[in-house]
Amino acid sequence: MSTAILSPPVERRSFCEVRFDARRLQGYAATFGSMANMGAGYQERIAPGAFREALSGDVLALLDHDLGKVLGRTRSGTLTLSEDSKGLAFSLEVPDTQAGRDVLALAERGDLGGMSFGFTVPDGGESWQGTVRTLRSISLKEISVVSAWPAYPETELALRNAQAFVERKARQRRLTLAELSAWD
Template sequence: MLEVRSTGELRSDGKKLTGYAAIFNSETDLGGFVEVIRNGAFRKSLESASNIRALYHHQGDALLGTTRSKTLKLREDPHGLAFELDLPNTTHGRDLAILVERGDVAGCSFGFRVRDGGDRWEQRGPSLVRELLDVELSEVTLTADPAYADTSVALRTRKNIINNDTRRLWLETCLWD
């Protein structure tokens, strides 16, 4: 069963979106249970040769990039699942660039399946808590309605490494080449 969790004109000269599709150790109330993603939950997916897609709002026909084509780059760091996406010069890509620039789309989500033994459930007082330890990642999604409120996305127009200093990331999105 696939599960999903929701975090100017585009020029074709290298605009990118960067951010975090998932944040580690951040509890999110999903109604009925609290979920937390643990560091390393995406490791096997990132080490495998599987093709992970970037989509707009979990829509398969709104493809933005893939790991196979290297238009989507993913990595785990101590903060979470970081991404860098080369936006396509398509209707979805141009529209998304504008929506991110305006702040209408500011979060991310991801689609996954839990591997055997890849989650742990625990009752903590009145709350049922699910820890994600090992998941098969199939997509990252840019969305206006992320399940995990701590995820982020920013529009970039110049090359840069993924940076987890959100204040610097915000400032750099304001500086246009």
């Protein structure tokens, strides 16, 4: 009878800071210090340096945590990750695949909910103070572009580039003002 070693379940967290420019998404997959209400009566935050050791591994970029929808990876250089004082920054060259085109279309429309990441916590990688969990070391498995709401609400969605996006918003504003003035 063999004994299988079970790995811990992968946890996932969402964030909401993404910018796009041509075929590149950039932003933060996680931010440090923000408190997230995780439900079940506990909160969580990520300590600076939590991703430091994970940056040397091969990390995937996925669409909605779907392993069948790979958008990039660190090993090939299509995904770059770095840690700064704010959090886990990423830059992703979006592929010309159906999943990639979907992501770019959602980014252009402003429909992306943000970013998420899948991880495990190595032994000693977390500490608890009452009902607050602090993640001090994270084994990063993947980051994902998602349409869900962020677990850490202090992040923000920011779009960059898009002369067309700026022009579309200006047209929408003019139309709204014209409609409002028709009611006067």
